[in-house]
Amino acid sequence: MAKVISSSAPGKVILHGEHAVVFGKNAVAVSVDLKTTVEIKSDPNSAFVMLNLIDFKCETKWPLTDFVEFGIEHPSCSLEFSDDISLKFEKMLKNASRKEAIDSICAFLFLYFGLSDKYCKSKRIPLNVYVSSLLPVGAGLGSSAAFSVSLTGALVKIFDLEESLDFISQTAYQVERIFHGRPSGIDNSICTYGGAILFKNGTIQEHVKRSNLIPIILVYTNVPRNTKKLVKLTSDRKQKYADVVNNIMNAIDSISLMAWKYIKGENVSYEIETLVEMNQHLLNSIGAGHSSIDRVVNIAKNYEFQAKLTGAGGGGTVIIHLPRGNPSQAFVRFD
Ligand SMILES: Nc1ncnc2c1ncn2[C@@H]1O[C@H](COP(=O)(O)OP(=O)(O)OP(=O)(O)O)[C@@H](O)[C@H]1O
Ligand SMILES: C[C@@](O)(CCO)CC(=O)[O-]
Known part of the structure; x- marks a missing residue:
């Protein structure tokens, strides 16, 4: 049948x-x-x-x-x-x-x-x-x-x-x-x-099945890229500058753990937006950045929002973090 x-x-x-x-x-x-x-x-x-x-x-x-x-x-x-x-x-x-x-x-x-x-x-x-x-x-x-x-x-x-x-x-x-x-x-x-x-x-x-809501906008840079090649690029940098890149990876690790607490709904004393700003700089420093990403990040900054690449980088998608509360109010700021 x-x-x-x-x-x-x-x-x-x-x-x-x-x-x-x-x-x-x-x-x-x-x-x-x-x-x-x-x-x-x-x-x-x-x-x-x-x-x-x-x-x-x-x-x-x-x-x-x-x-x-x-x-x-x-x-x-x-x-x-x-x-x-x-x-x-x-x-x-x-x-x-x-x-x-x-x-x-x-x-x-x-x-x-x-x-x-x-x-x-x-x-x-x-x-x-x-x-x-x-x-x-x-x-x-x-x-x-x-x-x-x-x-x-x-x-x-x-x-x-x-x-x-x-x-x-x-x-x-x-x-x-x-x-x-x-x-x-x-x-x-x-x-x-x-x-x-x-x-x-x-x-x-x-x-967690339902996390603390993080309102974000996904912006596609229109620059396609290949994940395998980008991972190779950051791995090469890690091999050549082992100490430096290891420390950067440890810093990213700390950011992930801090962001996770927030996502689980724990009361945290830090701003999630600042973690986003720091991580974007760290990702740039290991070679995952791209001028198209910088452009979106800078536009977001003009409106006092923080943004970072997501995934392998090198183009692809940028996430703009909106303030907690009512995300639709944030949209009004992007005229
Ligand atoms: N809808 C689809 N139909 C057929 N193949 C697909 C489809 N979506 C993805 N693929 C396969 O996955 C590949 C894309 O993988 P790639 O890892 O480069 O991008 P991504 O998965 O979108 O990004 P990332 O892994 O960074 O999240 C395509 O080239 C194709 O081979
Ligand atoms: C760049 C990377 O960290 C994320 C790709 O979505 C690669 C991986 O985790 O396999």
Whole structure:
């Protein structure tokens, strides 16, 4: 019988701790109300697997027989990322009509074969998979993590597996490695569990479902960037100026812990806006800045608001913190 399922995951904003979290420091992230949705229609009478990445205008279709043949050449696919992943799927990726979508198609194949081989006796089922998102891609709002989490969730459902959030987050982490190399794990965690998290050393330290409201404006600089390259840039700086950068990372760690107290609703004696201002300077000093970010930060300052980059930086999105109370009053100040 034909079956239709769907699964969605939110994007995220890192409030404090980006880059430092890659080196084992604390970071704070919240989910945002912009989602990626995956819908799967499975018709047992079909003889194809189809993946439609709607935002990329990229539809890829394979005869089911290709999936069966692939399984004969590559038995027992794993759900652990490996560096040769795109080589392994090279033949199947030839069907892709758009180069920019290769990683996403590779992610789909990795999940399909991994789940099928590990948990479903290598069953190959015909599927029509549709992915669409309200998140801008490459803007620092976790589009790759929302994609990885929602696709994992949808395939877990269609293969009739147990839908545990821990399993979805851990599997999505392996998918994230296709996009980012060695991510900290904060993005797949917040996009799976939602709410607000304090994250360190690959694990959620604390999770709150409803946090102290932090009114922010998200401003996209219109400068797309690549997370993997930016993490490499800050890591190179850390290697060359180890003492200096370690101290900066420790300072960011302290900011994250102070911001977390505020988010949990504790009474704090410091201003959250000052933490934002300090963190933006620290992020600039490790190479995550960009002139487009500075421009937004300076415009915000003209209106007496503090702003900082979020995510990897190098363009992407800037968050402007609004004062507590009535955020709509703050908007009036931006005429
Ligand atoms: N809606 C989508 N459909 C298909 N692929 C997507 C979608 N959203 C994201 N992706 C994949 O994720 C990649 C973007 O990942 P990248 O890490 O550069 O940006 P981001 O996740 O938006 O930013 P950050 O990781 O800093 O939050 C895209 O190039 C694409 O391969
Ligand atoms: C820049 C970074 O800290 C955040 C990307 O959203 C990278 C990571 O945590 O993997």
